Amino acid sequence: MINFELDDEQKLIRETVIAFARDEIRPHAREADEKGSVPAALLQRGWDLGLVQNMIPEEYGGFGTEHSALTGAVIAEELAYGDLAIATHLLAPRLLTVPLLEFGSTELKSRLLPAFCGESFEPGSAAVVEPRFDFDPAAPATTLRREGDDYVVSGAKCYVPLGAQAKHLLVLAGLTNGDGAVHPQAIVVARDTPGLRVGEREKNMGLKALETTTLDLDACRVPRDQVLAVGDQAAMRRLANLWRVGVSAMAVGVARAAYDYAREYAKERRAFGQAIGQKQAIAFMLAEMAMEVDAMRLLVWEAAWKLDRHEDATREAYLARRYTSDVTLRIADNALQVLGGHGYIRDHMVELFLRNARGFATLEGLAIA
Amino acid sequence: MVDFELSPEIMAQREQLHMLAEHAMRPIAREYDEREHEKPWDFINMMWQLSKASDIGPGKEGKQDGKKKAVDSNRNLRTVIAVEELSWGDAGLYLSIPGPGLGGAAVQAVGTPEQKERFLSRFKGDKPVWSAMAITEPGAGSDSAAIQTTAVRDGDHWVLNGTKIFCTSGLMAGDPKNSNGFIVVWATVDRAAGRAGIKSFIVDAGTPGMTVAKCEDKLGIRASDTATLIFEDCRIPLDNILGSPEVPKTSEGFKGVMATFDATRPIVAASALGVGRAALDFVREELKKQGVEIRYGVAPSKLTAIERDFMDMETQLQAARLLTWRAAWMMDNGQKNNLEASMAKAKAGLVVTQVTQKAVEMLGPLGYSRQLLVEKWMRDAKINDIFEGTQQINMMIIARRILGYTSKELS
Structure with missing residues (x-):
């Protein structure tokens, strides 16, 4: 039965995250961007919300709530509304814990998950993107091959969030089958694995508060059970779709942040004797933003809903991902335009929203729903 | 809880209408585009028989009434799913389907029980009936508060004068040769009052003083007529006004119409x-x-x-x-x-x-x-x-x- 309303628990989570984004994240967003780091106290308060621990079963020390892509999308949108870089940092551990929960063996889960149920922020990460113009997550150039009882990973990665901090990373690599076709696989790799080298911190256009690094994998040997869902292509499609939904939900949050900022400015700023919001040229831009934010959210929710039903959501997630990255960029650009010259100045938030919005077309696997 | 799945009942209805769209609308779509102003009577009569068994337009059942609402809590959703399917078949033919349409929706929304009985019961008869909504005038389109058509009280009647254009299905609803329909006409009872003076009036097909003057030649949706209606001292009963005849101080009434x-x-x-x-x-x-x-x-x-x-x-x-x-x-x-x-x-x-x-x-x-x-x-x-x-x-x-x-x- 068609229903557009979140359930009571989701509403409660959403309200909590809205308040946190408004009261804690947004006030720190500018400073974090300028300094290139997220304040430790903020991270701790974010950790205390339990957004990572929540879905980990009680046997591993978590709260045992069932994982839901839709709830994840709601959380990601609201946190990203506060600030994309801080949101990505706070949710980075989920890049590891969600795939573990979905596809990990009991042994692997009991070995790794308890660390994410402690008192303080535990970094986690995923190394998905590769430094190539034709990067294709469906056929990564990073290789995976079988060697005896183990697997060996080799390749280069970039845009790895918290790459230097995470003790374990999820690495996307291509397993070459006998038929020559490359199949993506996700592998859990410990940072101290011989052959793994964390590179320099990257200098990015946006997301400046978030530490991202390059990663070199030179014949890193990993035990078999750290390769998740070997040979299960449906599982890897699902993982890619969880990434798409997570990143798309964050795009909706950034778009809404830019739209809200521009709308409030348009009500205050006066020109030719009235608020600029009373001019059709401005009002129509804002109306389009409002309409598109809602449209994007519905596309994201539909894909997330399908994932929660364990159906193949490739089409929905992929289309939502394309749409949100295009439209969010346009909304952020228009929001800056509403502020005119002031939008270009770092006293206002919109130039930051625009820089962050530009990342969505490029960055895959930076968030998971 | 968020859910994007249509109920089995709606899915079944959608499937039926899709068959209908594919087999009864697509084959004649080109023909009635080329032969503008001819009516697809076979299709219309078939749809009339079908519509008595199902609900494919607004205004068929009570939604204001709390008790009835519980019976059909999917009404609007069901309608949009149905309309998408029929328009997949052909948008012009869809618009030509007889039924309460926009005029009926207005009666349903603001009519008295007596008016509902008098005007909506005719959609249960054996012959197809249309109703239409006449708002636009040569000098007022989107700015519907600027309409010039007047309604003046004269004893037991309202007297309408003015010209309405772009009235969808106006020919089918307003000409008694086509159906025992009616037109809901927007007119002002007090021009000085602006929006607050605008009221809607129900005019039966064939009422003396109402003429269907012409049907437009259009870019598309040619199977559906778009009529010009002229009102010249058109007298209608006093209780054919929808809502109160009073002119309120505020434009709340207009908001209701909107x-x-x-x-x-x-x-x-x-x-x-x-x-x-x-x-x-x-x-x-x-x-x-x-x-x-x-x-x-x-x-x-x-x-x-x-x-x-x-x-x-x-x-x-x-x-x-x-x-x-x-x-x-x-x-x-x-x-x-x-x-x-x-x-x-x-x-x-x-x-x-x-x-x-x-x-x-x-x-x-x-x-x-x-x-x-x-x-x-x-x-x-x-x-x-x-x-x-x-x-x-x-x-x-x-x-x-x-x-x-x-x-x-x-x-």
């Missing part, structure tokens, strides 16, 4: 979706014949231009569809949907215009030819960007709502 659009805009959006989907389905099939399958999940650098175009069209349509379902769902659940209805209408009208134009382009020389229906869909599509509030009027409504401005503050 609220009808909250129900009808998602329906127009749904019709747009149907036309857009017709074009999209056709392009997908043609590409398949050429050996081109749309590859979802492929890296952006590997997508072809055709795939990009197709995916853009598909996503835009789905975005518009979800906005439309949401607006209808809100109304079914007793929530105010003025903003959401305008979002759905503005988005769907724009999207279908773009999608059908792109479809003509993607099909190359054949897209432009009348051998195929694609060029027709492009012509049909455009009306959805215009009637029931142009895209711009709906953007204005959205803007006022999100900025908290009155129509004086943002015009």
